[in-house]
Amino acid sequence: MTKIESLSLGTATRTAIRNAAEEMYATYGIDGVTTRALAERAKVNMAAINYHFGNKDNLMLVVFRDVARRTVQRRLDYMARIDAQALGEGRPPRIEEVVEAFVDAYVNEDSPRTGILLAHFVLQHRVRPTEWTRQIVREELDDFAVTYMAMMRRAASHLSEAEIHWRYHLMVGAVMMSLSDQSEDGRMAQLSEGLVHPEDRTEFRAQLIAFLVDSFGRGPATHGDIKD
Amino acid sequence: MTKIESLSLGTATRTAIRNAAEEMYATYGIDGVTTRALAERAKVNMAAINYHFGNKDNLMLVVFRDVARRTVQRRLDYMARIDAQALGEGRPPRIEEVVEAFVDAYVNEDSPRTGILLAHFVLQHRVRPTEWTRQIVREELDDFAVTYMAMMRRAASHLSEAEIHWRYHLMVGAVMMSLSDQSEDGRMAQLSEGLVHPEDRTEFRAQLIAFLVDSFGRGPATHGDIKD
DNA sequence: TCATGTTTCAAGCGTATGTTTGAAACAGGT
C-alpha cells in the first residue's frame, strides 16, 4: 500500500482488524476477545495484529479512543445546535434537550454499535481500570463531562453545582447499564415476560429520556415546566 | 474440626478464605483475584481453596450468593416495615420509602462492603455473564425484582407496568454504577475538584435517594405539585 | 490408640494466551 494510505486510513489489513475488533468487542465483551479468535475473524494472520498495533492493549486503545471521539463529537454537535436555538429564542436550554444531546449518540440508527461499545468500555473501566482505559477517560471524556455539566447547570438551574455532579454521574451509570441490556433475551426482557421490548430503539429512546428528564427534577413549582 | 462446625460455619480456614475473598473482590475486582494471591492473603495454602470449595467459580458462587441473600433479605425486611406502616395509615407506600428500601442495604454503616461487592457482581454479570453469575441472578435476585416492582407500582401509580420495568432497570444501573465510584479518588471526586465527596455516606445516601425519587416522577399534580 | 477429617508443602501438570521469530511471498512505486 502507498504511504498516503497507510498514514490516513491504514492498509486493508489494518482496517479489517479494527472492524473485526469492534464487532467482537460488542459481541463478546472486551476481555472475551483473544488475539487468535480476532485474527481468525478478521481473516488475518496473528502476526499482522502485532505488526500494526504493537500489542493487544494498544489495539483496544485505538479502537475505543475512536469510539469515544465519535460519541463526544456527536454530542458536542448536538449541544451546539441546542445552544444556538435556545440563544435565538432568548431562553436557557431545556433539560429535555440537554438529555437528548447525551443520549442521541447511542440510540440513533446510523451507528447501532456505538452505544454498546462505549457501554462495554465504561463498564470495563469500572470493573478493571487499566492504563489504556484511564488514558481514554482522561484524554477523551473528562473535558466533555465538564462542558456537559455546565450546560446542564443552565438547564436545571434549580440544582446546585454539587447536585449536578451527582446527577450527571448517576445518569451516566443508568445509561451505560441500560445499553448493556438491550437484547431481546436480556434481563429486563425476561423479567417483564414480553411486556417490554428493549430492542425496540424507539421505545428505548423514549423511556430513557423520560427517566432522565424526571431524574433531573422539575425544580420549584414556579417553573411551570413541560414534562412528558 | 468437628462435624458440627464444618456444617454450620465451616472451619477456620474456610472462613479465612471467604473473608479474604470478600476483601479482595471488593478491592481488586472479581477477575483481579488469582488463586495464588488469595491463598497468600488468607494465609492459607492454595490447595486448601480447592479442598473446601472445589474450584474458583464455586468460591465466587458461594461468596456472592451470600452477598445477594443478605442484601435481598435486608430489603425485604425494610419493605415489610414500610408496608405495615402504610397499611396502618391506610395509604399506599411512598416512592421515597420504596426507594429507601432498595438503597438502604448499601449505604448503611454496618456492612460497608456489601454495596461495592454487589455492584462488582452485577457489573461482572453484565460485562461477562457466566454460569455462576446467571445462577445467582436466577435464584437470588429475579424473584426479588418482581416483588419490588410490584410495590413500586403501588407507590408510583401514575406509571404503567412497562414504565415501572424500565425505570426499575435504569434505577438499578444508576445505583450499581454509583457504588463502583465511591472512593475519594474516583471519577466524580476528581471531576468535581473537591466539590463532591462520594465517600461521605450521608451525602451519598441523600443524593442517591433524591435522584431516584425524582426519576420515578411525581405523577399528576396530586402531590401538591404543579399541573401536568 | 485409632480413625477421620483438615491443612501444609512444594512441585508439577495442562492449558490458554500474548507475543516473537525468521523465512518467504507479495505489491507498488521509483
Added chain:
DNA sequence: ACCTGTTTCAAACATACGCTTGAAACATGA
C-alpha cells in the same frame, strides 16, 4: 530491476493461571 513496506505462515516462546498430586503433619472425637 530494485527497494520498501506489507502479509502470510507455522512454529515456538514465555508466562500466568487453575488445578492436582502425594506425602506428611496436625487435630479431634470415639
